[in-house]
Amino acid sequence: MTCRECAEFLADYVAGELPADALAVFERHLKACPNCEEYMRQYRQTIAAGRAACADPDAPAEIPEALIRAILAARPQDR
Amino acid sequence: MKEAPAPPAQLGPDDKALLARLRSGEPQAFEELVRQETGKLLAVARRILPTEEDARDAVQDAFMFAFRSLARFEGQARLSTWLHRIVVNASLMRLRTRKRKREESLEPLLPSFQTDGHFVERFATWDDPLTKLETAETRALVRQLIDELPDGYRTVLLLRDIEGLDTEETAKLLETTPNAVKVRLHRARQALRTLLAPHFTRDRR
Numbered sequence: 001m002t003c004r005e006c007a008e009f010l011a012d013y014v015a016g017e018l019p020a021d022a023l024a025v026f027e028r029h030l031k032a033c034p035n036c037e038e039y040m041r042q043y044r045q046t047i048a049a050g051r052a053a054c055a056d057p058d059a060p061a062e063i064p065e066a067l068i069r070a071i072l073a074a075r076p077q078d079r
Numbered sequence: 080m081k082e083a084p085a086p087p088a089q090l091g092p093d094d095k096a097l098l099a100r101l102r103s104g105e106p107q108a109f110e111e112l113v114r115q116e117t118g119k120l121l122a123v124a125r126r127i128l129p130t131e132e133d134a135r136d137a138v139q140d141a142f143m144f145a146f147r148s149l150a151r152f153e154g155q156a157r158l159s160t161w162l163h164r165i166v167v168n169a170s171l172m173r174l175r176t177r178k179r180k181r182e183e184s185l186e187p188l189l190p191s192f193q194t195d196g197h198f199v200e201r202f203a204t205w206d207d208p209l210t211k212l213e214t215a216e217t218r219a220l221v222r223q224l225i226d227e228l229p230d231g232y233r234t235v236l237l238l239r240d241i242e243g244l245d246t247e248e249t250a251k252l253l254e255t256t257p258n259a260v261k262v263r264l265h266r267a268r269q270a271l272r273t274l275l276a277p278h279f280t281r282d283r284r
Contacts, residue, residue: 002192002195002196002197003192003196003197003198004192004196004197004198005196007190007198007269008265010265011261011264011265011268035197035198035201035202036198038202038203038204039190039198039202041205042202042205042272042275042276042279043268043269043272045205045207045208045209045275045279046208046268046271046272046275047240047268048208048209049208049209049212049221049275049279050221050225050236050240050241050271051240051241052208052209052212052218052221053212053217053218053219053220053221053222053225054126054222054225054237054241055218063114063117063118063121064121064135067117067121067135067138067139068113068114068117070139071113071117071138071139071142071143072106072109072110072113074139074142074143075109075142075143075146076146076147
């Protein structure tokens, strides 16, 4: 397996979707190739960083009252 | 908006009671739902859309759609999950009507390989990003770098990695194939990794 092929397998690997035979080849390559191992680590860290950065705590806590009013005013009243 | 997505999850007793009150048209029930969910839905719309005004409009669109669809809601998902999918859809629809950034090539942000298949670049170790992400400043920086991705890649990354939609749902909402979603997600993550690298590479001084 080359590093290029290894990189192509990354998404399936982190999703746990690599078939057993491909997984064995992939992991053998990672063990022998520190550069791919580092790339794989950073690929995982990228996913985690995106999640952490977009977690809701940074969202403004205040919910705009005008928006709530507008939504409630527009709700169907014909029931 | 087209059909409402129906993700799996069970409708709890609280949801059942609220749903019954909504269906009977009780004004207090609508207010409860809107007050309970607007903050979360707005956060989702803000991630997808470029302006605050767009995000608020998408949340309003989503509630209008949800109110009209209450009779057809079969309770196969939690109300909050159902609304989450609806606001994602409403945001994507609004995004399509916006003038898009030119869909720039992602190629410069993807790794290069030598003819023998080895990476050209030697990857320097990163500091643990999760430690750095404890500061609001770094979290804002990462969000800004996600925003730098071309829309077609940014939305796939947001839907899959941030909003937690699966490949099939994402493909349906973006009117593309599951395979195209997989390819775009992989490329988007690789591009984001390249953008993050200068900020996360360990200082070797």
